[in-house]
Amino acid sequence: MTEPGKLTFEHYELPEPGQGAILAKVIRTNICGSELHIWKGKHPTKKSGVMGHEMVGRIERLGPGVETDSAGEPIGLGDRVVAAYFLTCRKCQFCQQGQFALCANAYAYWVKDAAEAPHFHGSFATHYYIHPDQYVYKVPDNVPDTAAASVNCALTQVYYGLVKGGLRYGETVVLQGAGGLGLNAAAVAKEFGATVIVLDAVASRLDKAKQFGADHVIDIRQVDTPAKRIEAIRDWTGGRFADLALELSGVPDAFSEGIHYIRPGGRYVSIGNVSPGATTLFDPGLLTRKAIQIIPIIRYEPWYLHKALQFLSANMEKYPFADMLDAHFCLEDIGEALDKSANREVTRASIIPGDVQDA
Template sequence: MKGKIAVMNQPGELTVKEYTLPKAEEGSVLAKILRTNVCGSEVHIWKGTDPSETSGLLGHEMVGEIMDLGTDVYTDNAGTPIKVGDRISALYYLTCGRCYYCTNHQAHLCENAHNFYSKLPDEYPHFHKTFATHYYIHPDQHFYKVPDNIPDSVAASANCAISQVYFGIEKANLKYGNSIVIQGAGGLGLNASALAKEFGAKTIVIDSVQNRLEMAKRFGADYVIDMNEYDTVEKRSALVYELTNGRGADIAMELTGVAPAFNEGLHLIRIGGQYVSIGNLAEGSIPFDPSLPIKKSIQIISLSRYDPQYLNKSLQFLSENIDKYPFEEIVGKPFKFEELETALNKSVSREITRASIIMN
């Protein structure tokens, strides 16, 4: 039996190749991909603005159905029994369990995280990324069973946006009654808003796009700040102080991917507060006054990836809150495998916020 893989020849150009499906070896799982979503990082690669990836495989968000299990795989990484046909979500990276970071309680920094990530499809087991009909999950790659009430469109992004912001929120130790400013109401920001609300925080979301702000309200934001109305950092900062007893927010999260937002965040946080920096993955430069975080004793927490168990925590969170927040509306009408290029092009032109693709 064969499966299909989309290969990027150069930014903006895909070819579909076919490969014989591998058998799941010891400790591994072969999944049929039900749904994959287009994330911001793929948009950068497709546009050609990510110099580190100019060809090869694409896609890291997925929900799949188990097709084949290695002989010794009976449960997911939370100990839940699994069988062929179950839906699962896998981390997009490995945690080897043996490197310096894995053995020092920092599995999200695993030195071997991306061992299989930039492999080409000719290399066995071929199915290294998620813009394909199938996906090979390695022995060191955590995966979790997806609760039945989470639709594919929502489950497909669980291994990225929500797990990342959940990790960030807990790293900042958000507590009941705290105030949090969320910069950016895209996929990361909306998930962060719902999480913060469920943690019992006063949630303030900043964005410049009206329909994103409307969505933020439906995702639990207590206050939204429209950057068109409050059109300077000073005005936005004054409003945040007004909403937080004149002190500034306990925590802010940068989820915009826009370099100047980092400076702005520092102005919105109270003395002794915390700043979680996640969005600015793409390289950029800004004038920066390093005395500002020192004068306010702000703790900056910069994060890439998350500890594996956060994927399971996110799936449980989504399952418990699926009727409370409109998670399904973050993604639009799904595309088909044959429409991958269209889905990517429309993501680049921002016609759609988060493209979702049915792979099987």
């Protein structure tokens, strides 16, 4: 991306991975909400560079010293892997406090311009360079590419969010948004033993949410006011309201509305709103009176990527993970894929790079 909304293709020789690094050939990469924020110029700092981070790849070159993945499983040429899209240096002030998701060097190579070596900084490319401080895991054999591509970051992000939100068996969780994050969250919450309520404005997404474990869905175009939605959640919970809610839509007003869904003493996890400066009216007195805990989540502890892979492998036959991607594009058509995703014409667009010709 040369600037928000504009793309160009550039060609570089494949780099030889250094000590502890991996060069992977991109099998499939998805368009995540993070890319859409950058594409629309809403990211506070990233205005150009190689986008893409949610992907599954096949090891093409191994750097010296790489014999296992981050869980100690042997890996070699040709193996499929997924990698955390950020670095975990384990040396900065945050890592030293055990706050690995906040690593000060997390984005040292994220969305860098292609001209800077090793060039392949993002997964919107034929290849992706995995640095030594990126956690990487081998994909289980029973997990197809279409499902593995969403593990980082959608599945892992919401898995981590539900754990940090303290979801317990028998609780009720509300999910604001039924895109890639919301669908994955529905399945994880259901397997945790929760009653799941999902809100969205797109009927096809809500239909999918039911396939991923949602017990109740709310079409916000039909249940068209906050008061009506609050009342619906009150009715479904027998007047108790939800124990936990996750904001996954990226809509600021969803945040101010979401605390009304939650019981006194409940928890509210904010994941979707990642653009500073987008504001909403908020009632802090209600927050205090209800003693609601607000839990903002940025990235995840990188070993949760392995937990998410194990979850996916164990539940492949139970939920239609392989069917979550509903639009497929070649790399040359990635601009169209980004635009359709931004306009919500598709739920989850996926790119299959192949061998790019002279674009």
